[in-house]
Amino acid sequence: MKKLDILMVGVGGQGNVLASDILSEVAIAAGYDVKKTDTLGMAQRGGSVVSQVRIADKVWSPLIREGEVDILVSLEKLEAVRWSHYLREGSIAIVNNQSTPPLSVSLGVHRYPSDKEIKKTLKQWADRVYFVDGTTEAKELGDIRALNVLMLGCLSFFIPIDVAIWKDCISQRLSPKILKMNMAAFDKGREEMSGANLR
Amino acid sequence: MKKLLSGNEAFALGAYHAGVMVAAAYPGTPSTEILESIAGFDDIYVEWSTNEKVAMEVGMGAAYAGVRALVSMKQVGLNVASDPFMAASITGINGGMVVIVADDPGVFSTQNEQDTRHYAKLAKVPMLEPSDSQEAYDLMAVAFELSEKFDTPVLVRSSTRISHSKSVVEVNRSRPSSTKPAAFKHDVEKYVMLPVNVRLRRPVIEERLVKLNAFAETFPGNQIFRGKRNLGVVSSSVAYQYAREAFPEASFLKLGMTYPLPQNLLHKFAEGVEKLIVVEELDPFLEDNILAMGIRVMGKEFIPRIGELNSSIVEEAGYRAGLIAEPSPRKTVLPQGLPGRPPVLCAGCPHTGIFFVLSTVGQRSKLLDARGKSEQEGKLIITGDIGCYTLATYPPLRAMDTTACMGADIGQALGMEKAGVGNKVVAVIGDSTFLHSGITGLVDAVYNKAGVTIIILDNGTTAMTGHQDHPGTGISAQGKKTNMVELERLVSGIGVKDVKVVNAFDIKALRAAVRDSLETPELSVIIVRGTCSVRLRERSGYRAVDVDKCDNCQVCLRIGCPAIQKLDEQIFIDATLCAGNACTICEQLCPRKAIGPLSA
Numbered sequence: 001m002k003k004l005d006i007l008m009v010g011v012g013g014q015g016n017v018l019a020s021d022i023l024s025e026v027a028i029a030a031g032y033d034v035k036k037t038d039t040l041g042m043a044q045r046g047g048s049v050v051s052q053v054r055i056a057d058k059v060w061s062p063l064i065r066e067g068e069v070d071i072l073v074s075l076e077k078l079e080a081v082r083w084s085h086y087l088r089e090g091s092i093a094i095v096n097n098q099s100t101p102p103l104s105v106s107l108g109v110h111r112y113p114s115d116k117e118i119k120k121t122l123k124q125w126a127d128r129v130y131f132v133d134g135t136t137e138a139k140e141l142g143d144i145r146a147l148n149v150l151m152l153g154c155l156s157f158f159i160p161i162d163v164a165i166w167k168d169c170i171s172q173r174l175s176p177k178i179l180k181m182n183m184a185a186f187d188k189g190r191e192e193m194s195g196a197n198l199r
Numbered sequence: 200m201k202k203l204l205s206g207n208e209a210f211a212l213g214a215y216h217a218g219v220m221v222a223a224a225y226p227g228t229p230s231t232e233i234l235e236s237i238a239g240f241d242d243i244y245v246e247w248s249t250n251e252k253v254a255m256e257v258g259m260g261a262a263y264a265g266v267r268a269l270v271s272m273k274q275v276g277l278n279v280a281s282d283p284f285m286a287a288s289i290t291g292i293n294g295g296m297v298v299i300v301a302d303d304p305g306v307f308s309t310q311n312e313q314d315t316r317h318y319a320k321l322a323k324v325p326m327l328e329p330s331d332s333q334e335a336y337d338l339m340a341v342a343f344e345l346s347e348k349f350d351t352p353v354l355v356r357s358s359t360r361i362s363h364s365k366s367v368v369e370v371n372r373s374r375p376s377s378t379k380p381a382a383f384k385h386d387v388e389k390y391v392m393l394p395v396n397v398r399l400r401r402p403v404i405e406e407r408l409v410k411l412n413a414f415a416e417t418f419p420g421n422q423i424f425r426g427k428r429n430l431g432v433v434s435s436s437v438a439y440q441y442a443r444e445a446f447p448e449a450s451f452l453k454l455g456m457t458y459p460l461p462q463n464l465l466h467k468f469a470e471g472v473e474k475l476i477v478v479e480e481l482d483p484f485l486e487d488n489i490l491a492m493g494i495r496v497m498g499k500e501f502i503p504r505i506g507e508l509n510s511s512i513v514e515e516a517g518y519r520a521g522l523i524a525e526p527s528p529r530k531t532v533l534p535q536g537l538p539g540r541p542p543v544l545c546a547g548c549p550h551t552g553i554f555f556v557l558s559t560v561g562q563r564s565k566l567l568d569a570r571g572k573s574e575q576e577g578k579l580i581i582t583g584d585i586g587c588y589t590l591a592t593y594p595p596l597r598a599m600d601t602t603a604c605m606g607a608d609i610g611q612a613l614g615m616e617k618a619g620v621g622n623k624v625v626a627v628i629g630d631s632t633f634l635h636s637g638i639t640g641l642v643d644a645v646y647n648k649a650g651v652t653i654i655i656l657d658n659g660t661t662a663m664t665g666h667q668d669h670p671g672t673g674i675s676a677q678g679k680k681t682n683m684v685e686l687e688r689l690v691s692g693i694g695v696k697d698v699k700v701v702n703a704f705d706i707k708a709l710r711a712a713v714r715d716s717l718e719t720p721e722l723s724v725i726i727v728r729g730t731c732s733v734r735l736r737e738r739s740g741y742r743a744v745d746v747d748k749c750d751n752c753q754v755c756l757r758i759g760c761p762a763i764q765k766l767d768e769q770i771f772i773d774a775t776l777c778a779g780n781a782c783t784i785c786e787q788l789c790p791r792k793a794i795g796p797l798s799a
Contacts (some may be wrong), residue, residue, distance in 0.1 A: 010542065012774075021365070026205050030281030034203065037364040039307065046761040046776075047542035062331075062364040062442040063509045078537065086533040099766065100773070102540040103557070106765040107595065107758055110538030121534060144775055197602055 001160055002054045005055035005064040008151075009083045011100050012040065015148030018173065019073075021049035022152060027055040030113045030161045035062040037180030046080060060199070073155050075134070075147060076100050081118050081192075087125035094154045094193075095122070096134040096147065130154070132192055138185055143178070146185035155187020162192075204368045206361040210299055213237030214269045214341025216372040219243060220294075220381070221261035223254035227273030228308040228663035230279040230301035234271055235667070238676045247667055250605070251276035251634040255298070256281040262287075262296035262352075263390060264381040267343050271299040273668060274315045275390040275604065275786035279636070281318070281652040288322040289400050290390050291350035291407075293545040294379070297341035304480045305507030306360075308324060308663075310585065310604060312505070314481040319354050319458035323404050325411050326458040327420070328436045332366040334420075338455065340372065340422065349414070358480065360437045360507065363727055366560040393403040400769060412459045420455025420689070423468055430522050431472030433465070433485060433496070438508055442478040446523065460714040466580070469494045474522060478712070480508050507655050546592050546762035547778020549658045549703035549729025552564040554591040554598040555758045555784070556709045557581060557625065557654075558716070561598070579717075580606040580622050584637075586629035587663045588656055595757045599627070606636030612651040613644050623717050626653045630686065638689070644722055645694040652716040653724045657686055658703075686726055695724045703729025706787045732778045738778035741797045744771050748793035753792065755785040 006023065010016040017038050024036045036053040052064045063166045066086050074080030087093065096108045104110040113121075116130075122129045132154055137146040149170060158168050167183065174178070174182050202214065210233045214222070224234035224600070229486035246263075248254035258270035265676045272280060277300045287296065296516040300318070303309040319326035329335040337353060346353045358774040387395050430449040433440045435457050443451070452468040464610040470476050470543030475484045487499035501516040502508070517523045520595065546550050551623040558783070574788055583589055583599035584607060592599040601611055612626035628637045633655050644651065661667040668674040690698050697719060701712045709727065709784030744755075748772060756761050763785060774797060785796040 012455055012542075016530050021203070024365060030204055033367060035364055035366045036203075037360060045541075046545060047389075048540040051585050059366075060440045061510045062360060062366070062437070062440065065509070065511050065529065067531040071731060078540070082537055085533050089530060101764045102538050103595075103759060103761065104538045106763065106770075107753075109763070110536075112538065112766065123528075124532070 001055070003054070004056070004071070005069050005085050006053045006071045006073065006155070007064065007069045007083055008053065008073045008075075009050040009079040011079065012049050014144060016049045016051050016075060016080070017054050019148035019152050020053050023155070024168050024171050024172050026161055027053070029165045029169060033057060033059045035059045043044035048082065049121065050083065051062065054132040056167050071155060071158060076153060077115075077118050078102070078112060081113055081121050084121050087122070088097040089125055091126045092158055093122045093129045094151065095131050096151060097131050098135045110177070111119040129192065134189070135159050137199050138189055139143070141184050141188065142181045146178075149174075149182040150187065150189040153186035153191075154193050156186070157190050157193035200370045202368050202370055202733060203365050204231060204332045204336070205365045206329065206332050206335045206357055207232035207363070208236045209368050210271070210339060210355070210357070212370065213336040214297065214343075215240050216374050217295075217340045218267050218271045218344045218375045218378045218572035219343070220266035220299070220378055221258065222246075222269040222271070223248045223257040224271040225249070225251045226252055226526050226661050226667040227275060227276050228664055229303060230271050230273045230276070230299065230357070231664045231667065232362070234676065235665075236679075237269065241677060245676045248263070249670055251280035252283055255280040255287070256297055259283060259287050259292070261381070262292035262294045264294065265379055266294040266381050266382045266502060267378070268294060268296045269299070270300075273309065274302045275311065276300070276317060277318055279605065282601055283413050284318070285322050286392060287352045287381070287395060288324050288403060289392060290401070291592030292346060293384070293625070295346035296352045296356055297339065297342045298352055300359060301359065301362045302481070303359050305359065310602065312481065312586040314484060315354075315356050316457060316484040317482070319356075319438075322354070323408050324351050324354055326356055326454060326457060326460075328356050328457050329361060329455070330439045330453070331361070332368050332438055334455065335361065336370070337480070338420065342356050345414075347660070349411055356436070358437060361538055364437075371675045377779070380413075393533060398767075407658070408459060410431055412462070412468065413774060414460050415461040416463050418456050418461070421461050421464055422453045422454065422455070422651050423464075424451040426450040426535060428471065429473045431468055431475045432478055433468070433475065434478040435485065436480065438480050438513070440510050441510045441513045444510040445517055447619050454485070457485060460485070460492075462492050465489055465492060465494060466689060474519070476520060476522060478513055480500055486563055486574045502746055514627055515736065521536045540748040542590055543593070543759060544587060545732050546760050547735065547761060547782040548587070549731060550588045550656050550786050551758050551760060552703055552706055553654060553656065553709050553727045554588070554596045555625075555788075556706065556713050558596050558598040560710065560713055578618060578622060582611040582615070582624065582626045584608040584632050584654070585627040586632055588627065588629055593759075595759045597634070605632055606640055609637055609640030609644055609653055611646065612653070613640070613649045614775060616649055616651050618646075624651045627650055628653065628655055629662075630655060630657040630659065633686070634670050634684065638693070641690065641693055641695070641724075643673050647790075649722050650720045655686060655690075655724060655726045657726050657728045660731050660734060662731045662733065666731065671797060690726070690772050697723035698726070699723070699727045700728055703727045704782055704784060732781065735781055738777075738781065741774040741777040742779065742783065742794050743797040744770050744772055745793045745795065748791050749786065750791055750793075752790060754788055754790060758784060758788065760785060
């Protein structure tokens with residue numbers, strides 16, 4: 001693996017920052033240099049959140065350049081489109097099938113893009129676009145908050161790092177109370193990708 | 200041991216391992232987590248101070264007493280603390296004193312984009328700048344040694360990208376097994392800054408600067424990396440990382456100490472390369488100082504002085520400066536016409552109700568266009584302040600007319616009233632901000648017989664920076680029970696006669712209180728009290744919209760609650776966001792009684 005630039009995006013409160021922390025710790029455990037940076041809005045919840053994770057033998061800038069992202073993981077559909085210009089040609093996009101309309105959509109000022117438009121935009125750059133029913137699956141597993149780890153499971157499928165390292169890092173970060181469910185979410189995410197049909 | 204640490208976590212651990220005994224700060228993005236991290240060590244004293252000035256003074260006192268002290272703040276915090284900071288430069292310290300200040304290039308969460316580096320020159324103190332978390336950790340040891348060796352506070356300048364990026368840190372030190380106990384040695388000529396003593400200290404400060412100049416020449420943190428001779432780059436902080444990517448073949452002089460600058464080293468480096476460029480964020484601080492040494496250097500005519508840099512911006516600037524070949528274009532298209540997702544007040548926010556009341560009582564939503572420019576005169580003028588509640592500026596609430604700096608709203612309201620504006624002026628300030636620097640404004644308002652209404656939004660925390668405690672919460676920075684400053688007693692004690700305390704989630708009571716205060720010509724204070732929804736322990740009774748009763752009048756959308764959403768012409772409430780029984784503002788407002796508990 002020469003370098004891997006990963007963008008994890010979502011809406012404040014979805015667990016984006018924790019998931020990208022775990023991803024970074026996985027990469028360190030696997031012997032790589034890592035830099036990661038989060039951009040959060042002013043308030044605690046509801047704004048657009050972006051975590052950039054750079055993995056390589058040596059990383060200089062913590063910021064990924066536009067057009068250089070290898071894998072985009074989006075916890076919300078509109079956010080996937082918002083950051084699509086970071087994708088390089090031939091990249092992968094994993095998108096959670098959830099629409100959280102921002103206020104301007106609710107107020108009727110803007111229109112939320114259709115699934116067709118979302119896919120078309122991502123397909124301009126990404127070779128492979130996967131839509132995952134992560135929110136529904138996390139709910140079925142017992143807690144919607146397991147969504148971030150489920151998406152990590154999806155991501156792990158494309159990264160040549162041993163599954164044991166992923167699980168080890170997840171168990172170090174999460175409290176024992178919620179660990180079992182999150183491990184199930186991680187496995188569910190991997191399973192989704194291994195059996196995924198390109199949509 | 201390798202650890203993934205943010206710059207702020209690395210600062211905290213580095214300072215702890217350097218034997219720091221006292222740490223003080225006021226929360227401010229992007230510096231907050233420095234104190235939060237170090238508060239986890241219970242064998243040292245850590246406090247949230249009421250403001251940065253007090254934090255600086257606490258640090259000075261500890262350093263005067265001979266122990267190592269850490270003070271941290273965001274860049275505008277240093278404006279507040281600049282008085283004691285300048286004084287600490289003159290008196291010098293005794294135990295080491297390090298001041299970490301985090302800038303915000305790109306303005307992610309600040310009211311300005313100032314460049315803190317000028318303060319080092321102004322105060323004649325040394326300044327260190329890390330370029331990643333490892334250096335943030337390492338430089339803490341250097342900073343405390345420098346401080347004690349040269350008897351000076353040391354400024355460590357960070358930035359959003361340094362403080363909030365995480366990178367690998369080799370933790371190779373541990374806390375010293377013993378630290379020097381505190382002991383203050385009387386020294387009137389050093390510590391009592393009467394003019395006669397200041398005159399004695401002035402030459403000491405200038406001599407200190409000369410010695411620091413000599414130190415900078417040999418400081419190992421100022422490093423030359425030899426590359427090709429055709430291009431030399433001088434850089435520091437995170438800009439260095441961008442420059443390494445943009446100019447992979449160039450020679451580099453990386454400065455870990457950016458004030459005072461190593462003049463001989465810079466001359467030597469400049470002579471060894473054909474062209475020289477300075478890559479720095481914000482002002483041409485390095486550039487101006489290097490030019491003053493008589494060294495020809497490029498810089499801000501190509502590198503933007505506004506906003507945050509990145510590798511692409513630096514590379515593009517290098518191309519325009521004729522230093523590198525044209526970069527291969529990356530195929531990117533910025534997606535157009537997408538709905539924005541600006542930060543909003545959270546669902547269940549205790550600020551929502553009062554701003555809705557101010558917006559409707561003041562008939563503001565009709566008056567202001569989307570850019571906040573008013574064609575007509577509003578019924579109310581609302582001076583605002585710094586906090587989550589500044590977000591009430593945006594539609595649909597549109598309930599704020601000014602925001603300048605911490606505590607400014609009260610003085611501004613007073614100034615408007617005394618200037619003779621025809622409208623009633625309302626000043627809005629958060630609890631933590633009021634304690635930070637609203638108190639003196641209120642004293643002024645009482646003394647000078649103001650007739651304004653001051654609304655203190657008491658959510659029991661410093662919410663915007665991530666829920667830090669403050670004197671009004673009765674909990675210390677290290678999570679222990681402590682004395683609590685009661686706002687209503689404080690306000691009454693200052694001499695305000697009309698003080699009301701109102702439940703933040705009772706729209707009728709809020710409206711009655713605002714109307715009553717607006718009618719009286721006297722000074723009035725309304726304390727609007729309600730728990731920050733992010734801190735709610737238990738949530739129940741999520742609200743839902745009864746689609747049979749809802750006639751789509753959209754009144755509920757006017758409060759700007761992110762849980763209330765509309766897709767495909769149907770209004771619904773996102774139960775994962777709704778604060779339920781703790782809030783119910785939408786239910787109180789719905790004219791069709793279409794909103795109620797989900798289970799009902």
